[in-house]
Amino acid sequence: MNSENFTLSEKMVPASYVRQASEARRGHEQLIRRLLEQGKCPAEGWSEATVELFLNELAVMDSNNFLGNCGMGEREGRVASDIVARRHYRLIHGIGRSGDIAAVQPKAAGSSLLNKLTNSLALDVLKMAGARSAKSCFVVPMATGMSLTLCFLTLRQRRPDARYVIWPRIDQKSCFKAMVTAGFVPVVVENVLEGDELRTDVEAAERQICRLGAENVLCVHSTTSCFAPRVPDRLEELAVLCAKYDLPHIVNNAYGVQSSKCMHLIQEGARVGRVDAFVQSLDKNFLVPVGGAIIAGFDEAFVEEISKTYPGRASASPSLDLLVTLLTLGAGGYKKLLSDRKEMFALLTEELKKLACAHGERLLHTPHNPISLGWCRWTRSRPSAGTRFAGSCRTPTPTRAPTSTRRPPWASPARTWRCASNGWTSASRRCGRRRMRLKVARRRRAHFHIQKVPKSRNLQIELPLYSSAAKARPNDCSRPSSVDGRVASRTKVPSDNNTQ
Structure with missing residues (x-):
């Protein structure tokens, strides 16, 4: 309904009622106009009526929804099921063209506008979360692992002779398979135990670069979001290392947008050294279905090069889901989610400490990990600081008590674990466990x-x-x-x- 149609409506409905409806419609249009002018996430979330009105306006801009249209080509947006058409708001053409996932489609002005707006809002949210110097980003309809593979394949064009990827170890299959799928050899840098935390061995990473030769190394693949006792990599030091040897730096930031600490690490790494691109998952950070990621960077030309590496067109579903979510939440709503998560994490930490203390166990002290907590199930003596581990975590071996530590005569030094309070397990607890095993055996019989x-x-x-x-x-x-x-x-x- 435009102004002319509202004027014609006054012939059938009283003018005062039509003016009220026109003012209400103008309120929706002003929100849409402000979005198109600024290209930023609205301060306050939109209502469902406004979001659906906007999506319907975008849909009628695509050629498959033109009145009297009869598509005869292979890319005419034909859909057999009306349920499928409604699920996608009749935005059928997808995004991008065969040469660039960010390119505009001649037959789909509405879908192309949706793609551009989503990328613009995503960049605004990344800056709001902490990566203030980010220059460009785009939504790709792949999860984090395949998005990392796309980054590695783009770097191959710049460094065709490179074969190796320096990778501080993180025990997640998708990170490892992303490098292998792209055809590169991961060079695993083992972590070092510092207190309860497994941290990056930057010196070992530099030794690997010198051993292999910087010209044979594709990039350094670091990680921000991980599970305790692993903590985020020393991003600033790795970024300085990459700048020193002129190596690209790709960051796996799968869970990191929700953490101001992770985003700060990326921002500081780009400030003091080199960070070429960082990848984050849509479902983990924006509460949307699985299947999308955001590839962002501090060099607009490199991010555009990654988008051109993607072959063919792509599904618009992840972009549509993210756009609807950001418009519904607004900047204020998303900031509140980030604040609530931080408060809940602090509460979870305190409550788990109380629970561990009540059972004679211990919560691992990992202050550098802002999104994950580790529980020491069996309380055992800790290895000395600087111990090198092959995996993300290793169970310490039981040790005898020192001669200076007093223990009851019934305590077997070879079978008693050291408690969090630096004492010894009581005989009643061990007898209770034995009685429990006997009860279970009787029940089975x-x-x-x-x-x-x-x-x-x-x-x-x-x-x-x-x-x-x-x-x-x-x-x-x-x-x-x-x-x-x-x-x-x-x-x-x-x-x-x-x-x-």
């Missing part, structure tokens, strides 16, 4: 009712249907003994000592 019979007959054992032992019955156990159970037979009757 209670499932079986064994009847002693003469040797000339088979031993009949009733196994309830719900018993786990029914799955492990002998092969000749096939005849049902009753409605409630099955019959297991044996050719030999055990002696009286073994019969229960």
Whole structure:
């Protein structure tokens, strides 16, 4: 409805009512106009009516929704199911063209506008989260692992002779497979234990670069978001290292947008050294379905080069989901989510500390990890600082108590673990565990009712249907003994000592 149509409506509806409707419509249009002018996330979230009005306006701009349109090519946006069409708001053409995922489509002005707006809002949110110097970004319809692969393949064009990727170890398959899928050899740099934290060994990374030769190294692949006791990499030091040897630096920031600490590390790394691109997941940071990621960087030309590496067009679903979410939340709503997450993390930390103390255990002290906590299930003596581990975490071995530590005479030094309070486990606790094991064993035996019979007959054992032992019955156990159970037979009757 435009102004002309509202004027014509006054012939059938009182003018005062039409003016009210026109003013209400103008309120929606002003929000859309401000979005198109600024290209930033609105301060306050939109209503569902405004969001749907905007999406419908975008949809009618695509050629597949033109009145009287009859598409005859292979890319005409034809959809057989109306349910599928409604699910995508009839934005069927997708985004990008064969040569560039960020290019404009001649037949889909609405979908192209949606793509440009989503990328603009995503950049605004990344700056708001902490990466204030980010120059460009784009939404790609792939998860974090494949998005990292796309970055590595782009760097191959710049460094065709490079084969290796320097990678401070993080035990997540997608990170490792991203490098292998791109055809490169990961050079794993093991972490160092500092207190309870596993931290980056920057000196070891530099030794690997010198050993392999900087010209043979594609990039340094670092990580911000990880699980305790692993903590984010020393991004600033790695960025300085990359600038020193003129190496690209790709950051896996899968969970990091929700953490101001992770975003600050990326910002500072770009300020003091070199960060070429950082990748973050849509579902983990923006509460949308799985299947999308944001590739961002501090060099607009390099980010554009990555977008041109993507082959063919792409699905608009991740871009549509992110656009709708950001318009619904607004900048204020997203900031509130970030603030609430930080408060909940602090609360979770305090409560887990209390729970660990109540059970004689210990919560790992990992202050450099702002998104994950580690629980020391068995309290054992800690290795000395500087110990080098092959994996993300390693269980310390039990040790004897020092001679200066007093312990009860019943405490076996070879089988007693050191507690969080630096004391010894009590005998009552160990006896309680032994009694619990005996109770469990009795309950398991209670499932079986064994009847002693003469040797000339088979031993009949009733196994309830719900018993786990029914799955492990002998092969000749096939005849049902009753409605409630099955019959297991044996050719030999055990002696009286073994019969229960």
